[in-house]
Amino acid sequence: xxxxxxxxxxxxxxxxxxxxxxxxxxxxxxxxxxxxxxxxxxxxxxxxxxxxxxxxxxxxxxxxxxxxxxxxxxxxxxxxxxxxxxxxxxxxxxxxxxxxxxxxxxxxxxxxxxxxxxxxxxxxxxxxxxxxxxxxxxxxxxxxxxxxxxxxxxxxxxxxxxxxxxxxxxxxxxxxxxxxxxxxxxxxxxxxxxxxxxxxxxxxxxxxxxxxxxxxxxxxxxxxxxxxxxxxxxxxxxxxxxxxxxxxxxxxxxxxxxxxxxxxxxxxxxxxxxxxxxxxxxxxxxxxxxxxxxxxxxxxxxxxxxxxxxxxxxxxxxxxxxxxxxxxxxxxxxxxxxxxxxxxxxxxxxxxxxxxxxxxxxxxxxxxxxxxxxxxxxxxxxxxxxxxxxxxxxxxxxxxxxxxxxxxx
Numbered sequence: 135x136x137x138x139x140x141x142x143x144x145x146x147x148x149x150x151x152x153x154x155x156x157x158x159x160x161x162x163x164x165x166x167x168x169x170x171x172x173x174x175x176x177x178x179x180x181x182x183x184x185x186x187x188x189x190x191x192x193x194x195x196x197x198x199x200x201x202x203x204x205x206x207x208x209x210x211x212x213x214x215x216x217x218x219x220x221x222x223x224x225x226x227x228x229x230x231x232x233x234x235x236x237x238x239x240x241x242x243x244x245x246x247x248x249x250x251x252x253x254x255x256x257x258x259x260x261x262x263x264x265x266x267x268x269x270x271x272x273x274x275x276x277x278x279x280x281x282x283x284x285x286x287x288x289x290x291x292x293x294x295x296x297x298x299x300x301x302x303x304x305x306x307x308x309x310x311x312x313x314x315x316x317x318x319x320x321x322x323x324x325x326x327x328x329x330x331x332x333x334x335x336x337x338x339x340x341x342x343x344x345x346x347x348x349x350x351x352x353x354x355x356x357x358x359x360x361x362x363x364x365x366x367x368x369x370x371x372x373x374x375x376x377x378x379x380x381x382x383x384x385x386x387x388x389x390x391x392x393x394x395x396x397x398x399x400x401x402x403x404x405x406x407x408x409x410x411x412x413x414x415x416x417x418x419x420x421x422x423x424x425x426x427x428x429x430x431x432x433x434x435x436x437x438x439x440x441x442x443x444x445x446x447x448x449x450x451x452x453x454x455x456x457x458x459x460x461x462x463x464x465x466x467x468x469x470x471x472x473x474x475x476x477x478x479x480x481x482x483x484x485x486x487x488x489x490x491x492x493x494x495x496x497x498x499x500x501x502x503x504x505x506x507x508x509x510x511x512x513x514x515x516x517x518x519x520x521x522x523x524x525x526x527x528x529x530x531x532x533x534x535x536x537x538x539x540x541x542x543x
Contacts, residue, residue, distance in 0.1 A: 137164040137165055138164075138398060139161055139164035139165055139166040139394070140164065140165035140166070141165060141166070141167060142165075142166045142167070142216050142217065143166070143167050143169075143213060143214055143215050143216045143217075144161055144166045144167065144168045144169065144213075144215055144216070144217050144218075144219065145168075145169045145170075145171065145196075145209060145210070145213040145215035145217070145218045145219070145259075146158055146161075146168065146169070146170045146171065146218075146219045146221060147171040147200070147218070147219070147220050147221055147222035147248065148171070148220075148221035148222030148223065149170025149171055149172050149176075149193065149195070149221075150170070150172040150173065150174075150176045151221060151222065151225070152225075152345075152347060152348055152349060152386070153221050153264070153343065153386060153389065153390060154170065154219075154221050154222075155347075156345070156386050156387065156390050157219060157221070157390040157393060157394075158170055158193045160387075160390050160391070160394070161394070162192045162193060167194075168192065168193045168194065169193070169194045169195075169196050169209065169212060169213035169215070170193045170194070170195055170196065171196050171198045171206075171209050171222065172195050172196070172197060172198075173197070173198075173199055174197065175195055175197070176195065194212075194213075196208070196209040196212055196213065199244075200222055200240055200243075200244025200245070200247055200248060201239060201240065201243070201244060201247070202247075203247045203250065203251065206247055206248050206250075206251035207251045207254070207255070209251070210251045210252060210255040210257070211255065211256075214256075214257055215257065215259045216257070216259055216260070217259055217260045217261075217262070217397045218248075218252060218259050218260070218261045218262070219262050219264070219393055219397070220245065220248055220261060220262065220263050220264060220324075221264045222240075222244070223240060223241050223244075223264070223316075223317075224236060224237045224240040224241055224313070224316075225313070226313065226349075226351050226352075227268065227311045227313045227314070227501065228351060228501070229313075229351070230311050230312040230313035230314075230316070231311060231312060231501070231502055234312035237312050237313055237316050238312065238315075238316050238319075240316075241313070241316035241317065241319070241320055242316050242319045242320065242323075245263070245319075245320040245323060245324065246323060248261075249261070249323065249324065249327045249333060249335075252327075252333055253327065253331050253333055258334065259334065260334045260335075260336065260397050260400075260402075261324065261327075261333060261334065261335045261336070262335075262336050262337075262338060262393055262396050262397050262400070263320060263321065263324040263335060263336070263337045263338065264338055264340055264393070265317050265320065265321040265324075265337050265338055265339045265340065265405070266313075266314065266317040266339060266340060267301070267339055267340065267341040267342065267382065267407075267409065267508045267510065268309065268310070268311065268313060268314035268317060268505060269307050269309055269314055269317050269318045269321060269339055270301050270305055270306075270307060270308065270339075270505075270508065271307065271308035271309045271310040271311075271314055271505055272287070272290060272308040272310055272505065272506070273298045273299060273301055273305065273308075273505070273506065273507055273508065273509075274290070274294035274296050274297065274298050275296075275297045275298065275299050275455070275469070275506070275507050276296065276297060276471065277296055278471045279471070279506060280294060280296060283506070287503075290308070291308070292306045294306070297455050299413075299455045299507060299509040300411060300455055300456075300457060300509045300510060300511035301407065301508065301509060301510055301511055302407070302511040302513075302514075303339065303405050303406065303407055303511075303514060310501075310503040310504065310505050311501070311503060311505075314505075321337050321339070321405065324337055325337055325403050325404075325405065328402050328403035329403055334402045335402060335403060336396045336397070336400035336401070336402060336403075336404060336405075336406070337404070337405040337406070338392065338393060338396050338405075338406055338408045339405060339406065339407050339408065340384075340389060340392070340393075340408045340409075341381070341382040341383075341384060341407065341408060341409030341410070341508055341510045342354075342381045342382060342383050342384065342508070343383070343384040343385070343386050343388070343389035344383050344384070344385065344386060344529045344533065345385055345386035345387070345529060345532050345533065346532045346533060346535065346536035347536060348386075348533065353374075353375075353416055353419075354383065354419060354529065354530075354533060355533060355537075356374065357372075357374070357416075357419055357420050357423050358423055358530065358533035358534050358536070358537050359537045359543060360372045360373070361420075361423045361424055361427050361534065361537075362427070362534060362537035362538055362543060363537075363543060364424075364427070364429075364491065365427050365428070365538075366540070366543075368543070370492070371491070371492040371493065371494060372420070372491065372492070372493045372494070373493070373494045373495075373496045373499070374416070374420065374493060374494075374495065374496065374499060375416075375495070375496060375498075375499030375500045375501070376416065376499075376500050376501070376504060377415065377416045377417035377420065377475050377482070377493075377495075378415060378416070378417070378468060378474055378475060378506075379415065379416050379504060379505065379506060379507070380413040380414065380415050380416075380465070380468075380469070380506065380507040380508065380509065381413065381414060381416070381508050382409040382410055382411070382412060382413050382414075382508045382509050382510045383410070383414060383419070383526055383529060384408070384409055384410050384522070384524070384529075385523070385524030385525075385528055385529050385532075387523070387524060388410070388522055388523055388524050389408060391520070391523075392408040392515060392520050393408070395515070395518060395519050395520050396408070396515070396518075399518040399519060400518065406514055406515040406518075407510045407511060407512055407514065407515060408510070408512070408515060408520070409508075409509075409510025409512055410510065410512065410522045411457065411459060411509070411510055411511065411512045411522075412459035412460060412461070412509070412526070413459070413461070413465075413507060413508065413509035414461065414462075414465060414526050415462075415464065415465050415468050417434075417464060417468070417475065417482070418446075418447065418461070418462045418464055418465050419526070419530070420493070421434065421446055421447050421462070421464070421484065422447060422462075422526065422527065422530055423530050423533075423534065424484065424486060424491065425447060426527065426530045426531060426534055427534055428488070429486040429487065429488050429491065430486055430487040430488075431446060431447050431484060431485075431486050432444070432445070432485045432486060432487060433445075433446070433484075433485040434446045434464065434482055434483070434484050434485070435482065435483050435485075436475060436479040436480075436481075436482055436483075437479055437480040437481040437482055437483055437492070437493075437494075438478075438479055438480050441473055441475060441479070443463070443464055443467065443473065445463060446462060446463055446464035447462045447463070447464065448462065448463040449461075449462065449463075450462060450463050450465070450466045452466055454466070454469055454470075455509065460525075469507075475495075477495050477497060477500060479495065480494070480495060481493050481494040481495045482495075
């Protein structure tokens with residue numbers, strides 16, 4: 135089968151991470167010749183923790199590191215790429231708070247090293263930079279939320295035009311973690327290499343993308359893993375941090391197809407949101423995971439009493455922020471400010487058809503600075519052909535299937 139990727143030469147940095155193996159497999163299936171930059175040799179399946187992988191032994195591994203400019207030059211020479219997907223990064227927000235210098239070294243200096251290797255090489259590849267929705271950071275969705283955030287942070291700059299959702303590419307950038315700051319740096323630097331040196335760069339501000347094999351430091355995997363342990367009788371309660379945060383969660387397969395569209399149809403020097411134009415709270419993700427695992431949710435309430443919501447997962451399609459997207463009854467209430475579950479509540483109690491599930495709020499899992507809501511405006515990338523194929527439920531099913539294997543728990 136002939137495709138637009140047939141025989142095209144591709145280099146993927148971060149080929150041993152989460153998204154890299156999915157992208158490599160997809161491109162190999164499309165007939166591309168794929169080199170993958172990895173820190174150390176990896177098995178042929180590219181990601182031994184990815185459920186149901188069919189293997190991608192056709193990828194040529196190149197050993198290198200973003201901190202080593204010479205290794206990047208060697209990788210560019212070996213791959214002679216027509217397209218470079220720059221996915222490699224220190225991608226944990228939590229780790230960035232404990233190791234900000236290491237995060238900046240990898241994500242800022244490392245990105246600069248790669249761009250220099252591309253600029254000084256003999257080829258003229260397209261470079262797709264995997265930026266992050268965390269660059270937007272403190273997004274204001276309502277006057278009520280704005281007042282709360284001002285009390286917490288003191289000042290919000292630039293002043294918001296409320297609401298700031300759905301988030302377009304022109305939204306202010308207010309990064310709320312060292313990781314997010316490093317991605318802002320890479321975003322601007324990557325586009326500057328087009329304006330200053332003519333390197334054909336495209337920036338993807340990728341919203342949260344999830345699936346089987348997602349690292350257990352990320353909240354969707356934290357939830358799915360604990361729910362699988364609950365089903366297996368290995369635990370009787372769950373533990374989590376801030377359940378009020380909202381995220382625009384994409385299935386990993388949608389995300390990698392978005393990267394490929396940007397590589398072939400994106401405008402050089404430009405930036406595109408890559409998301410779904412929907413948003414789901416951490417708490418709803420947890421409740422939906424329980425239901426998918428066979429625990430129909432009847433009611434949720436604060437552990438210390440009150441804040442009772444019956445049928446919290448009932449589907450709601452009420453328009454919000456000028457758009458209509460599927461959400462739960464609970465999410466509508468959270469977004470409208472009718473309810474909020476706080477650390478002082480101690481946790482929540484979930485009543486299901488199979489009994490009560492206690493959820494404990496762990497102070498250690500709360501971030502020093504939080505991103506309250508992410509909801510992508512994807513109309514720009516849709517104009518060049520991107521479409522969302524997967525639902526939040528699809529992500530949950532894949533993650534639960536992965537963690538149902540005891541070896542992955």
